[in-house]
Amino acid sequence: MRRFDYAAPTQTFEACALLADRGEEACALAGGTDLIIQMRERGRAVPLVVSLRNLADLKGISQNDDGSLTIGAMATGGEVTDSCLVRDHALFISEGAELLGSIQIRNRGTLGGNVGNAAPSADAAPPLVAAGACASIVGAKGTREAAVGDLMTGPGQLALGPGELIQSFTVPALPAHTGTRYVRHVPRLEMDIAVVGIAALITLEDDLETIKDASVVLSAVAPTWPHARTAEEVLKGQPVSEKLLAHAGEAAAEDSRPISDVRASAGYRRMMVDVYTRRAAATAIERAKAAS
Amino acid sequence: MDYPLQLTVNGVGVKRIIEPQVRLLDLLREDLGLTGAKEGCGTGDCGACTVLIDGSPQHSCLTLAVEAEGAAVTTVEGLASDEKLNAVQSAFVAAGATQCGICTPGFVVMASAYLRDNPTPTDHELRMGIAGNLCRCTGYETIVTALHSVIDGKVELIDVAPEPQELAPEPEGEL
DSSP states (O other), rough: OOOOEEEESSSHHHHHHHHHHHHGEEESSSSSHHHHHHHSSSOOOSEEEETTTTTTOOOOOOEEETTOEETTTTBBHHHHHHHHHHHHHHHHHHHTTTTSSHHHHHHHHHHHHHTTOOTTOOOOOOHHHHTOOEEEEEEETTEEEEEEEHHEEEEEOOOOOOTTTEEEEEOOOOOSSSSEEEEEEEESSSSSOOSEEEEEEEEEEETTBBEEEEEEEEEEESSSSSBBBBHHHHTTTOOHHHHHHHHHHHHHHHOOOOOOOOOOHHHHHHHHHHHHHHHHHHHHHHHHTHHH | EEEEEEEETTTEEEEEETTTTBHHIIIIIIISSSOOOSSSSSSSSSSSTEEEEEEEEETTTBBBBBGGGTTTEEOGGGSSOBBOHHHHHHHHHTTTTSOOSSSHHHHHHHHHHHHHHHHEEEEOHHHHHTTTTTOOOOHHHHHHHHHHHHTOOEEEBBBOOOOOOOOOOOOSSSS
16 A cells, blocks of 8 residues: 555544645545555555544434434444434335445445445445435535435545535435335345345335335446436336336336446346336335334 | 554553554554464455454454554454453364364454354354355355354363463574
């Protein structure tokens, strides 16, 4: 690894100032499970590493008075996986986090890092997008809010200004009769990267038979984590049936923009979007009924 | 620029002035001479470098030593008590759960932490618990057998060798 300077400030404004000051030369270090590899294996030069480990306001998971849930950007994959607050609030956020690497990786890697690394195949980020989570972004000029779904602009690209850091994610209270599911297709159960990932959030009407609202977000089949808008429209307002889920799967496959790479061909990915959208939506519906 | 670092390793206080690019694995192996943790892949895939940081199993190859400031680090060398190997170590010995041995310290540290937190896992849960550790000899069956004997409480703790072997003297001159 090339030599670099290191700072571990205890105040968020200091971290922002250091990052703003050094611009492209500086990079924030959360868990390091991506950054250290980029610096060692891929020769990425980072003259200044700014560690976020001492920033207390980036840590923790807490419920807010309005029923929303705030997850600190430095919450580790393991903390998000195991948190009863997260599991009770939106199970698929926990399910996505549980798929990050191995136990060892989840004990270092963070939710903020999974979003911040901006990999199209991220597992923990798509459920945040599907749940309509907002990122609280802190910078030299203060704090602003941005939808997690608007943050990623392309592979490895985030809509963050110089010196801006993700402080936390706030997941709104989900309506009654809502169920969620994150599921991915991988050749191996653990330590693998998604070929296709689907985050589904379904809200049922009081009759528990009709879909009131649906959110379907795709992983690893587009440059970002997009909503499958056509599939969502197919589902909304319709009574639950096998046929409906099949239509939604086909629509999601059309919505996806996969590439062919070492993990799978674009055609195979599109077929798997269809299959996994059906499965994710079916489980989300079951959970919405079970929770009611 | 060098950074001051204080942490404990296997209960012993360590103070160093180090460069930030030194990984925890480098500090353990090259500075402290604790060569139990191994560098397998160096990218967090194989788990051979697993150590406990404040009790939590993590990759020492992906952790900068400066990031372990103030932490209590436990390596495989620190798992045994003064008299006895721990249950996982003893079970590995009894079951012969080792082939070339490179992955063994990582498996032992990971499994010790996993079974501490999940004393009665199912077979599937157990296998997922050690899924972040690779054995290039593919010796998984004896490893899983050894861990089941821990879960079933059938392990007799093995004595630590009473006389520690003396280390060979440092070779003279350049290697």
